[in-house]
Amino acid sequence: MPTDRILDVRELWAGYGATPILQGVSMSVSRGEIVGVIGRNGVGKSTLMRCLIGLLETWRGTITFLEQDVTQLQADARARAGFGYIPQGRDVFPQMSVEENLQVGELIGGPEGKKLPELVYEYFPRLKERRRQVAGTMSGGEQQQLAIGRALIGNPSLMILDEPSEGIQPSIVQHICDALKSFRAELGTTIIFVEQNLDTILEIAERCYIMEKGKITRSLAGEDVNADNVRAQLLL
Ligand SMILES: Nc1ncnc2c1ncn2[C@@H]1O[C@H](COP(=O)(O)OP(=O)(O)OP(=O)(O)O)[C@@H](O)[C@H]1O
Ligand SMILES: [Mg+2]
Numbered sequence: 001m002p003t004d005r006i007l008d009v010r011e012l013w014a015g016y017g018a019t020p021i022l023q024g025v026s027m028s029v030s031r032g033e034i035v036g037v038i039g040r041n042g043v044g045k046s047t048l049m050r051c052l053i054g055l056l057e058t059w060r061g062t063i064t065f066l067e068q069d070v071t072q073l074q075a076d077a078r079a080r081a082g083f084g085y086i087p088q089g090r091d092v093f094p095q096m097s098v099e100e101n102l103q104v105g106e107l108i109g110g111p112e113g114k115k116l117p118e119l120v121y122e123y124f125p126r127l128k129e130r131r132r133q134v135a136g137t138m139s140g141g142e143q144q145q146l147a148i149g150r151a152l153i154g155n156p157s158l159m160i161l162d163e164p165s166e167g168i169q170p171s172i173v174q175h176i177c178d179a180l181k182s183f184r185a186e187l188g189t190t191i192i193f194v195e196q197n198l199d200t201i202l203e204i205a206e207r208c209y210i211m212e213k214g215k216i217t218r219s220l221a222g223e224d225v226n227a228d229n230v231r232a233q234l235l236l
Contacts, residue, residue, distance in 0.1 A: 005067075006031045006158055006190050007052075012061035014051045020059070021047045023214035029158075032184060034191045036201050036225075038233055039211035045194040046088050048211070049162050052192075053085045054078040066157065084156025088163045088194070090147040094136025098127050101135050101146055105153030120149035123179045141172030148176065152183065159183065161193040165200045177203045201230050208233075 005028055012025040021044045029035050037045055050056040052063060054075035063071045070078055079085075092101050102117055121128035124145040130138060135146055144164060151159060161180075165173045177200060183189040195201050201208065205225050210218040210233045220229055 004030045006033075006065065007192075008062075008064040009052070010062045010064075012048070012051060012063065013059040014047065014056050015059065016047075021214050022051060024061070025211075025214070025216050027209050027216050027219075029190060029192060031157075031190055032188055034180065034184060034193070034204050034206050036205035036208040037192065037194045037211055037216075038196065038201060038208050038230065040235060041196075043211045044214045045211055046162050049085070049087075049160050049192075049194060053083050053160060055085075079154060079156075082157035084151035084154055084159040086144075086147045086151050086159070086161045086164065088166065090140070090143045092135045092143050092146050092150070095134060097132050097134055098138075098146055099131045101150055102127075102153055105150035117153065120152055123152070123182060124149055124175075139169075139172075141168040141176075144168055144172070144176060145179075148179070155187070156189065158190045158192065161191070163194050163196065165195060165197040170199075173197070173200060174203075180204055196234060198227060198230055198234065201225070202227060 007029040009025060009027045012022050013020060015021040025048055037048065039045055047056065051058055054073055058071050062069060065081060065083070068081065070081060073081070093104065102120060126142055127145055127149055130142065135143060138146070148161070164176055180191055181204060184191060202225065208220045208225055208230065209216045210220070
């Protein structure tokens with residue numbers, strides 16, 4: 001495997017109960033790339049992300065991360081290995097303050113995770129202003145920044161975001177896009193994101209995988225990541 005490869009997924013099968021959802025997904029990502037996974041509702045994008053980070057068991061196939069086969073590792077072990085995850089719908093601890101939510105990120109980051117609370121506040125100054133506020137009372141955009149900040153605290157090599165722009169006002173979406181690009185530029189973070197928002201995809205994706213019915217069916221790279229092609233894949 002080339003050494004610049006951070007993630008390599010081969011013929012992945014997974015599902016719920018006896019129902020297969022992922023039906024032979026293959027994809028690979030190089031260090032420092034920002035890669036989008038796009039596709040219509042219900043094709044299995046979130047299922048793929050859960051499988052990558054170990055919240056859903058793999059039935060068949062392999063996930064190789066930083067040249068290690070992680071297919072059988074539990075989610076906590078994958079987090080220690082360098083996966084960071086921001087689920088669809090954000091999922092911050094609503095009763096806890098901003099600061100407390102970030103402390104949970106430090107715990108998850110483990111002894112080898114660099115502790116970066118001040119850095120999180122630099123990328124997301126709004127969180128510093130609101131650090132004593134209870135997370136559940138903040139706007140969707142603020143909660144999304146917090147969910148990203150909590151993942152960032154573990155200093156992940158690979159950050160996986162599931163629909164980061166969903167239900168968030170455009171000015172905050174832009175701020176989040178800028179922050180993601182800064183993570184890559186300043187921390188070397190590799191990013192995989194699921195997205196259905198055309199502007200967000202065009203703003204940050206260098207490459208896109210197209211997902212249809214449990215499989216990756218195409219990819220777009222470079223100039224082919226354009227409005228016409230992306231729109232056609234999302235069937236907007
Ligand atoms: N916990 C679950 N138990 C059973 N079936 C599920 C579960 N989660 C998702 N599914 C089913 O798996 C399929 C893929 O769902 P998934 O959430 O991965 O799609 P998605 O591409 O992320 O969709 P969306 O764009 O709406 O977020 C759907 O048919 C969905 O109903
Ligand atoms: Mg989803």
